[in-house]
Amino acid sequence: MKRKQYLISIAFLLVAVLATACGQGEEVTGDESVGETEENEVKEEVDKEEELAHGRETVEFERVADQLGDILEDQGDPEVWIRATFEEKGDEILIKGESNLVPDSRLFMTALAEEYIFNAQTYARTEKDGSFTAEMPRRDVHDIDVTIEVHFRPSGQNDDVQAVYGELGEELEGDYIYKSESRDGDIEQVVKTLATYRPVEGEDQQFETTKPEWNKPEDYGDLTIRMDVDVEKDDEFYYITVQSNLLENTRVQAKLDFPDYIATGFLNTESVCPDGSVEIRLPILKDLKPDQEAFLNLTVRPSSNSNLPSILEHYGEEGEHFEGELVDYINDQHVIRERLQLQ
Template identity: 30%
Template sequence: MSKLKLLLITTSIALMVSGCSSNESTSGNKENQEQESKSEKESVKVTDKKVKAPKDQGDYEVWFEGEADRKGKQITVKGQTNLIPNTNLLVTMDSVEDTLIGGSDRVQVSEEGTFETDLQIPKSSEGLIEVKIEFDPHSDNQPIKDHYGENGEKLKGPFVRLQEESDMKQNITLLTLEIPQDESNASAKIKKPEWDKPEDFGSPTVRLDEPDIQQDDRYLYIEGKSNLLEGTRLKGSLDIPNYIVSGLSDVAVVNPDGSYKLIIEKTSSINKLKDVKEYEVVLSVSPVDNQWKSNLEVYGVNGEKFMGDYVVDQNGVKEIEKRLSISE
């Protein structure tokens, strides 16, 4: 074989090897790029799926959704709100029949606007449980105060309630859920309240409309309307002939439209009163019963500005009193 022919064969083999190597390298790079691209796309998808925050998160018109579920002696409270993340919610529970020690938790709103906590009912506790969810900007962290106002003055909507402490009015959000214990399991959903403020709202001539009274085996449920100022403490207590009793009462903080709800144990739930079938529920407002200072400016420190059909004199102090006859 000539030297020239040998050289041509060697060169051809070298070119073939180089070409294969180049193709394999190009193919490998392409596969790596496709894998990297695919990995980036998958990463983006995961991030998108995590975006669940309400579109109106941070708006001053505040809303809540959710429920409280009781299984045995545990109540699970969970829901969603458009309050900004890291807002603190105080979740408390109380019994209609006795005072619960503890039974509260403070939970932060998540990035998605959700919140959840568990409350443990004491083994000795029976009867209806009231769960309250409260947001108080004044006691929260500075970024929360900056957003909603030092005293919550920017808060709006039906969940917003007035609160007065140390002669200072504040806006808070507040909602209450009722959870019975006489059922194996029970739940209550958060509902948007609807207020209907009357034209004579806040007048010192107090009006107490005839309330709606419902009863079951254990309680009286008294829901009424009035023109009393928001935050007024209205007491409901039982007046039973020939008996002196204590504890069969409830105190309502009047709603933004003058409405109220009282839940009082029936006489039949007390052994020594189980045979009592007729008595009275006394609705009363006293200026000495821890009333707000701003409300006393309207009604008088001693109730001297109270007017209307329900004014009574109690040792020189004017109070509001209305009596309702009950038959079990």
């Protein structure tokens, strides 16, 4: 009998132990959850005190878009763009630029001024993100317009870059594209942007390139030539703007003549832009009397003014393909000629 009671007691004891073990896995409710929260808050306070004790504190942050990724989004696209800023500093001009050109593309920077002949040029290679930096010598010229060109020429690139844009830029497109032609008739598409500024003695300036915007007319390249002329002036120059349908790179000559005055040097020639426009600057004859006449002559002569093979082929070596009311016949050649009397 005693042995039976002993076995029953052991069974009750086992049931109690199992019940206690299973109860440890059940959800904690009521006052136990409050106690756990208080423990966490105490732990956070201790962590902060330890950070401060080591001279450190928590830094808040938020996630932002990868700006470099935005720049690289169109890298390698055939519609190439280039932007550059310039800063005069001491004897140098510091150049910083960005582009969507592929890495290791070679860019050339050249400074030009109509009144001076000086050698100011440099080059740079693009980084992985298309950016570039360079330095250019700063010439001691003042109070004249200086233009800095930044250009990318595919024919001067390595094989990897040419594989993207073509050996002669055949794949390039967009507003930054200009046509360049050799005397042998090889046509290359180049990327170019420029900035024009006027240096001031004793003053450092900052300036930047601007995006070209071309509005190619519907009659672009027609043989019936059209020229719409606008002339502005200041104390030093006439600024002549011509909107035409002439082909890009056609050379247009502008010349001032004064019937009652003998003067030289009032002549300039410029190339037509991709949309048929051209801008030409001529100096003003400062001692011209109010009652003396001044005439502006605009001339297109295919056989002269360094016109390229494609221009000669399109308009004829002697201008024989020209049509329209602007055609004149001078020295056995057909030329385009517009004569305007300036007021």
